[in-house]
Amino acid sequence: MYKIAKELIPTTPQPSRRRMALFERVMKHSEVTVPGEGEASIVPSYAKLLRSWNEALPAGHEWRYGDRRNFHRDFRKAFNQIVNYCR
Numbered sequence: 637m638y639k640i641a642k643e644l645i646p647t648t649p650q651p652s653r654r655r656m657a658l659f660e661r662v663m664k665h666s667e668v669t670v671p672g673e674g675e676a677s678i679v680p681s682y683a684k685l686l687r688s689w690n691e692a693l694p695a696g697h698e699w700r701y702g703d704r705r706n707f708h709r710d711f712r713k714a715f716n717q718i719v720n721y722c723r
Contacts, residue, residue, distance in 0.1 A: 654699050655714035661689060662711050676715055682708045 651659065662668055665688075667679035678685070686707045690700045701707040 649717070651714040651717045655710050655717075657699070658689065658707070658711055659714035659718060661685075661692070670719065676719075682711075685711075 650656075662678075662685055663670075663676075665680060665685065669677045669679075671677050682704050686701055686704050689707065693700050701710075
């Protein structure tokens, strides 16, 4: 019974606190939208969003990103876990 229920109900792990905070900050940006079908439209560049993210954190904070690709990856993973939960 459990195996059948597990197959029918999609489960996605919760994003880490860091990814959740990153998701919230990016999605609050006025130029970021979700036009439909679970895809984010990122008008400002990820480099600009990364600079803003790092500037909001104190120097040496463990949540700062050095590489734009990691910032982008973590946002996409959080976005998919939250917005595309049942896809």
